[in-house]
Amino acid sequence: MSFDMALILDSIPKMLMGIGLTLQLLFLSAALGLALAIILLLMRISGRWYLAAPTMAYIYIFRGTPILVQIFIIYYGLPQLEFVRDSIFWPILREPFGCAILALTLNTAAYVSEILRGGVLGVDRGLKEAGAALGLRAPHRFIYITTPIAIRLALPAYSNDVISLMKSTALASTITLLDMTGIARTIVAETYAPYEIFISLMAIYLILTWMIQRSFGWVEKRMSRHVREEV
Amino acid sequence: MDSSNPVDIIHLENVNKFFGTFQALKNINLTVRKGERVVVCGPSGSCKSTLIRCINRLEEHNSGTITVNGHELTDDVKNIDAVRREVGMVFQDFNLFPHMTVVKNLMLAPKLVRKASRSEAYETAMRYLERVKIPEQADKYPSQLSGGQQQRVAIARALCMNPMVMLFDEPTSALDPEMIAEVLDVMTDLAREGMTMICVTHEMGFARSVADNVVFMDEGEIVEMNPPREFFDNPKSERTRLFLSQVLSY
Numbered sequence: 241m242s243f244d245m246a247l248i249l250d251s252i253p254k255m256l257m258g259i260g261l262t263l264q265l266l267f268l269s270a271a272l273g274l275a276l277a278i279i280l281l282l283m284r285i286s287g288r289w290y291l292a293a294p295t296m297a298y299i300y301i302f303r304g305t306p307i308l309v310q311i312f313i314i315y316y317g318l319p320q321l322e323f324v325r326d327s328i329f330w331p332i333l334r335e336p337f338g339c340a341i342l343a344l345t346l347n348t349a350a351y352v353s354e355i356l357r358g359g360v361l362g363v364d365r366g367l368k369e370a371g372a373a374l375g376l377r378a379p380h381r382f383i384y385i386t387t388p389i390a391i392r393l394a395l396p397a398y399s400n401d402v403i404s405l406m407k408s409t410a411l412a413s414t415i416t417l418l419d420m421t422g423i424a425r426t427i428v429a430e431t432y433a434p435y436e437i438f439i440s441l442m443a444i445y446l447i448l449t450w451m452i453q454r455s456f457g458w459v460e461k462r463m464s465r466h467v468r469e470e471v
Numbered sequence: 472m473d474s475s476n477p478v479d480i481i482h483l484e485n486v487n488k489f490f491g492t493f494q495a496l497k498n499i500n501l502t503v504r505k506g507e508r509v510v511v512c513g514p515s516g517s518c519k520s521t522l523i524r525c526i527n528r529l530e531e532h533n534s535g536t537i538t539v540n541g542h543e544l545t546d547d548v549k550n551i552d553a554v555r556r557e558v559g560m561v562f563q564d565f566n567l568f569p570h571m572t573v574v575k576n577l578m579l580a581p582k583l584v585r586k587a588s589r590s591e592a593y594e595t596a597m598r599y600l601e602r603v604k605i606p607e608q609a610d611k612y613p614s615q616l617s618g619g620q621q622q623r624v625a626i627a628r629a630l631c632m633n634p635m636v637m638l639f640d641e642p643t644s645a646l647d648p649e650m651i652a653e654v655l656d657v658m659t660d661l662a663r664e665g666m667t668m669i670c671v672t673h674e675m676g677f678a679r680s681v682a683d684n685v686v687f688m689d690e691g692e693i694v695e696m697n698p699p700r701e702f703f704d705n706p707k708s709e710r711t712r713l714f715l716s717q718v719l720s721y
Contacts, residue, residue, distance in 0.1 A: 369562070
């Protein structure tokens with residue numbers, strides 16, 4: 241089998257036209273997912289069963305089922321329901337883009353809230369006691385002691401989740417969106433050259449992954465200044 | 472140096488504390504007057520730490536009453552807050568906030584709890600850092616300091632809240648031997664200035680020279696409480712004698 245270099249050079253710029261959509265899916269659902277994850281986390285650690293129990297069910301469902309199935313349910317399933325069509329969210333849910341964002345957000349939030357919880361649980365009890373002994377009330381202890389330390393603890397696992405989310409955006413192509421993967425599939429359908437096209441596509445994703453890793457590496461380094469010995 | 476002041480600051484009456492079915496504190500009665508220095512000693516597992524951790528409600532007692540400067544410790548958050556405002560604590564493991572510089576560690580509680588302004592909090596912080604003789608470390612992170620320096624920062628941090636009482640929970644037990652003296656020096660200075668303190672420690676030399684009263688605990692009970700001379704030279708109970716012979720044997 242010959243490797244068509246010209247085809248690769250020709251198709252990479254075409255696929256890159258979808259990078260904007262890929263990045264939109266990534267950044268929007270990462271931001272919304274993080275916000276939702278924080279709400280879920282606070283509910284989960286509230287100590288009140290009627291807040292914690294629904295959260296645990298939510299996390300179990302969204303971590304326990306394939307994201308592709310979740311996307312299908314939201315895209316094909318929700319429009320069947322009349323109250324969804326009548327709701328103010330219909331303009332968003334009518335569009336495949338809105339459905340993809342919703343699915344990715346709901347899915348990543350389940351993972352991220354567990355990652356954050358790991359960070360919160362990892363904070364040394366002695367530090368919280370020191371805060372209490374100084375007279376800090378629970379909300380202040382959470383904001384000034386637990387949160388900053390938990391973020392540092394959670395960061396490596398969180399960066400993994402962002403990479404995983406970035407790869408999941410490719411699934412948006414299954415509901416007609418022309419992100420990079422969507423464009424690649426269109427080109428393959430026209431050229432019958434899956435090998436060249438998909439390998440080029442992989443290369444683009446690898447570069448994105450590399451950039452995400454580098455960014456988080458930089459943030460982690462900055463945030464752990466306090467454990468580096470300075471000369 | 473006025474140990475003659477008769478005002479009771481801390482008062483424990485028939486205090487019992489359970490961890491599950493294990494009884495950690497058995498019928499504790501203890502009164503500490505203003506300016507009094509009390510050293511609590513005893514074998515490990517005698518629940519000395521539990522005793523002082525009950526005084527600022529890091530542990531909850533199950534029965535009996537604990538009163539600190541007129542505030543009785545109950546489930547009422549207001550009372551707990553009031554007590555914690557009066558009581559400073561120093562831990563075995565320092566427990567400095569690792570993500571904050573030394574001076575920020577000292578400024579946090581005055582700003583949040585006492586509503587001090589930034590500059591007030593900074594001034595107070597630097598004053599106490601000078602008192603523990605490490606103002607030059609103000610902008611470093613705790614991990615860049617030696618153990619002895621960290622513990623002195625922790626003492627300064629507690630002092631910034633201007634407490635009436637200081638609790639020390641084995642403040643030198645995590646330190647290398649050469650650093651114990653610098654921490655004990657700071658504590659001795661505090662005692663000489665009239666700070667009321669309860670100190671759980673194995674430093675018998677410190678107890679002898681600084682304490683007004685030495686409490687010996689064993690298996691959750693106060694076995695004996697006496698001024699140091701009496702305590703060390705003429706221990707009343709067999710258990711105290713055995714303990715002293717073990718810790719003072721070399």
